[in-house]
Amino acid sequence: xxxxxxxxxxxxxxxxxxxxxxxxxxxxxxxxxxxxxxxxxxxxxxxxxxxxxxxxxxxxxxxxxxxxxxxxxxxxxxxxxxxxxxxxxxxxxxxxxxxxxxxxxxxxxxxxxxxxxxxxxxxxxxxxxxxxxxxxxxxxxxxxxxxxxxxxxxxxxxxxxxxxxxxxxxxxxxxxxxxxxxxxxxxxxxxxxxxxxxxxxxxxxxxxxxxxxxxxxxxxxxxxxxxxxxxxxxxxxxxxxxxxxxxxxxxxxxxxxxxxxxxxxxxxxxxxxxxxxxxxxxxxxxxxxxxxxxxxxxxxxxxxxxxxxxxxx
Numbered sequence: 001x002x003x004x005x006x007x008x009x010x011x012x013x014x015x016x017x018x019x020x021x022x023x024x025x026x027x028x029x030x031x032x033x034x035x036x037x038x039x040x041x042x043x044x045x046x047x048x049x050x051x052x053x054x055x056x057x058x059x060x061x062x063x064x065x066x067x068x069x070x071x072x073x074x075x076x077x078x079x080x081x082x083x084x085x086x087x088x089x090x091x092x093x094x095x096x097x098x099x100x101x102x103x104x105x106x107x108x109x110x111x112x113x114x115x116x117x118x119x120x121x122x123x124x125x126x127x128x129x130x131x132x133x134x135x136x137x138x139x140x141x142x143x144x145x146x147x148x149x150x151x152x153x154x155x156x157x158x159x160x161x162x163x164x165x166x167x168x169x170x171x172x173x174x175x176x177x178x179x180x181x182x183x184x185x186x187x188x189x190x191x192x193x194x195x196x197x198x199x200x201x202x203x204x205x206x207x208x209x210x211x212x213x214x215x216x217x218x219x220x221x222x223x224x225x226x227x228x229x230x231x232x233x234x235x236x237x238x239x240x241x242x243x244x245x246x247x248x249x250x251x252x253x254x255x256x257x258x259x260x261x262x263x264x265x266x267x268x269x270x271x272x273x274x275x276x277x278x279x280x281x282x283x284x285x286x287x288x289x290x291x292x293x294x295x296x297x298x299x300x301x302x303x304x305x306x307x308x309x310x311x312x313x
Contacts, residue, residue: 001152003124003145003223006049008040009112010130011057011103016277025060027130029281032289036275037063039133041095047141049126053099053119055112064100069093108242110232117229124148127245129220131276138270141221146190147197148223150182153262154252156200157221160267169217170205170246172265174198196267200253203263205246216267218246219274227260228252 014026021029027037037054044052056063070093077086099119103112113127126141134140144155158172177197179185186193204213228248235247255261273284289299 001124002149003126004049005051005053005120005123005125006044007053007055007113007116007119007125007127008037008044008130009055009103009109009127010037010060010063011055011106011112013057013106017281025062027060028062028066029275031273031275031281031285032292032295035066036133036281036284037130038066038092038095039273040128040130041067041098043133043136043139043141044126044128045095046136046139047126047145049141049145051099052096053101053116054130055101055103055115057103057106067092067096067098106242108238108240109245110235110243110248113224113245114229114232114243117226120226120229122226124223124225127220127222127224129276132220132274133272134221134268135271135273138268138272140266140268140270142190143192143195144221144223144266146188147182147185147264147266150184150188151262151264152225153257153264154225154228154249155223155264155266156203156249157219158198158216158265158267159219159272161215161217163212163215166212166215166217167206167209169219170203170249171207171212171214172198172200172216172218173202173204173213174200174216174265177264196269198265198267200249200263200265202253203246203250205244205250216265218249218265219268219272222249224252225260227255231255 010027014021017026017029028035054063073089074086077089101115101119103115140157144157147155175198177199179195179197185191202213203218204211231248231251232243235243238244249263252261253263274280275284290296
């Protein structure tokens with residue numbers, strides 16, 4: 001079954017970015033000149049997902065305003081003759097419209113996804129975390145969509161991380177799966193010939209040392225069948241009272257295929273930006289700015305001189 005819907009949870013409080021996130025949603029903090037959530041929305045649209053829902057909470061009105069047309073601003077820029085910025089503002093307003101769903105209490109990522117059950121309406125769908133995005137030159141979501149459409153299984157995106165970093169993620173228990181073992185995959189133009197696919201038999205959320213299944217960590221891209229909502233209803237809250245999406249993935253991985261079970265993992269080897277913490281945000285800003293044709297050369301020269309001066313220490 002083809003996938004057209006995507007759910008983007010963006011209801012978190014953003015406490016790691018206080019005090020900046022006190023008045024500005026963390027998803028709206030700019031990475032160069034675009035808020036992080038815009039990169040995520042554009043990634044979803046580029047993968048052919050045309051029906052998007054943003055799960056928001058109290059104080060996130062700025063997200064909706066960003067993706068809405070702004071006739072007054074457009075008129076101002078037109079009168080000023082600033083055609084370049086006018087085109088960009090107009091383009092952002094044309095990305096939608098989107099559905100906005102409210103998570104009225106902080107119940108974890110699993111709870112945020114469950115809010116979208118009526119929106120999903122019994123169809124398979126994607127989940128994209130709003131502070132985690134892949135470079136447009138290294139698309140992965142389209143490959144995940146294609147694998148689901150060929151197999152009917154849930155699909156997660158995996159990243160190889162250093163062993164000591166696994167405890168910050170969910171750890172997957174993988175078994176390599178050759179592309180030839182997935183009927184139709186080798187001839188699907190959305191699936192690169194060097195794709196690394198695994199069958200995932202179980203996952204472990206933020207494992208303690210020694211409890212990791214592998215150093216393949218789950219990052220913020222998922223494809224689910226609608227059975228995930230019933231699974232989420234069965235997941236027990238953790239010690240903080242939150243429903244963890246990784247616990248639902250673990251249950252789905254262990255379920256029989258006839259009940260909607262089975263999880264595939266795609267290993268991501270490209271450029272990925274995690275703006276969910278301060279260091280990741282700074283790294284994303286520097287990398288994207290350095291690659292921008294309009295500012296990259298000058299910025300790289302300055303950055304090189306700054307590092308050379310030794311002021312970084």
